[in-house]
Amino acid sequence: MTPKFAPPDTRAIPVRIVTSAGFDTWLGTQDEVVRDWIQANGFDGGAGQILRLPAPDMSVARVLVGWGAAKDRARTRFLIAKAAEQLKSGTYTLDGDLTANELEEAALGWLLSAYSFTRYKGEAVDGAQLKAPKGIDASRLEAIAAGECLTRDLINTPASDMGPAELETAARNLAQAHGAAIHVTEGDDLLDANFPMIHAVGRASNRAPRLIDMNWGTEGPHVTLVGKGVCFDTGGLNLKPGASMGLMKKDMGGAATVLGLASMIMTTGTRLRLRVLIPAVENAVSGNAFRPGDILTARNGLTVEINNTDAEGRLVLADALALADEAPADLMICMATLTGAARVAVGPDLAPFYTDDDALAMALAQAGKRVRDPLWRMPLHRPYETMIEPGIADLDNAPSGGFAGSITAALFLDRFVKDTPRFAHFDIFGWNPTAAPARPKGGVGMAARAIFDALPKVLDT
Structure with missing residues (x-):
């Protein structure tokens, strides 16, 4: 789906946004009939409240939406989208004393409120439409919403219909829409092209592993996005229990997110040279599955002892990162649904990230706060590198002990990025x-909007 604002000449019903603190003052400016209606219905500007004000013919003249107090807005992103979801139909325009950032958040939230995943059940329903508020870049917000919806669709699609081949098709469709070049290395050709770990992880499945390499743009700074595309993760021979396997269709969430971000970049015509690398595999179980105790040699020559076949994401990413590092970009971003340790640390709502570049970290954090796409910087704590050095090989893919699992995974990936000046995972x-x-509920993009917002500042420094 492609969320759009209503045409500018469409007749629209005003939506007045009222805070709790400003409610009494605003109410005093209304006529007696309106005041009586508002008070009779108990509207006081509380967060998420909605009240339709009738015209003399009983049609809707205006809609009031409660924006609550500052603490309510801090706790709930896209609060105005709650009104859009309740209004269900019609065309509206926003009215209220909002800052530029608040207005942009309200408008984007309204667009995103129209999202629904209907591939297997139901039909898409036209919801309440919004006229683009004055002062915002409507086409940019539409591009952001479209990229986010692409990410959600890809993650929500079950592995039966979203394997490595289907993920490749999604990338090819995106490339075709924007005139990007795409090259795919598949199956045993991965060995000939020196992607041994992508091949090792994906060879047990009857759905061939592959590396997707998409390039777009001829001018400007060079940006490489690398996304983990494990389309389903059984855990391999270290088989996951059923409860842990239930959501593994989303283990290609990194790939889905970088495709959504790439869509934002290309749709808006951002001046840069973009490369997207996606190692797409299914971590399955069969007689030729890679084993605990195996030692694999990565593209860059580092050897890796396999102590858990369920720590496969870092293996396929390692080959892709090593390839990217051979032609260093000005900025490389790696995105992956990599560790449960990250969820224990920050929960499902925050996107933790790792970088040694303080200026990059600050730009990303500020952008995340500005666009309400929350991020949290985590430490690349070098003393923990001893945990990923097993002695029998250069690296260990699953250090024992269980401590600092997200950090050790980030340190593992960092070993494959040596020449790229700015890198974040x-x-x-x-x-x-x-x-x-x-x-x-379901698939969602994380950090893509923050990265997209930060790019101009990051690439200018």
Whole structure:
């Protein structure tokens, strides 16, 4: 789906946004009939309240939406989207004393509130439409919403219909839409092309592993996005229990997120040279599955002892990162649904990230706060590198002990990036476990909007 604002000449019903603190003052400016109606219905500007004000012919003249107090807005992103979801139909325009950032958040949240995943059940329903508020870049917000919806669709699609080949098709469709070049290395050709760990992880499945390599743009700074595309993760021979396997269709959430981010970049015509690398595999079980105790040699020559076949994401990413590092970009971003340790640390809502670049970290954090796409910087704590050095090989893919699992995974990936000057790794969840305004339960993009917002500042420094 492609969320759009209503045409500018459409007749629209005003939506007045009222805070709790400003309610009494605002109410005093209304005529007596309106005041009586508001008070009779108990509206006081509380967060998420909605009240339709009738015209003399009983049609809807205006809609009031409660924006609550500052603490309510801090606790709930896209609060205005709650109104859009309740209004269900019609065309509206926003009215209220909002800052530029608040207005942009409200408008984007309204667009995203229209998202629903209907591939297997139901039909898409036209919801309440919004006229683009004055002062915002409507086409940019539409591009952001479209990229986010692409990410959600890809994650929500079950592995039966979203294997490595289907993920490749999604990338090819995106490339075709924007005139990007795409090259795919598949199956045993991965060995000839020196992607041994992507091949090792994916060879047990009858759905061939592959490396997707997409390039777009001819001018400007060079940006490489690398996304983990494990389309389903059984855990391999270290088989996951059933409860842990239930959500593993989302283990390609890193790939889905970088495709959504790439869509934002290309749709808006951002001046840069973009490369997207996705190692797409299914971690399956069969007689030729890679084994605990195996030692694999990565693309860059580092040897890796396999102490858990369920720590496969870092293996396929390692080959892709090593390839990217051979042609260093000005900025490289890695995104992966990599560790449960990250969820224990920060929960499902925050996107933890790792970088040694303080200026990059600050730009990302500021952008995340500005666009309400929350991030949290985690430490690349070098003393923990001894945990990923097993002695029998250069690296250990699953250090024993259970401590600092997200950090050691990030340190593992960092070994494959040596020549790229600016690098950040995101250990995302890619799933919203509880419905929230503009964010239904299911697949969700994390950090893409923040990265997109930060790019101009990052690439200018």
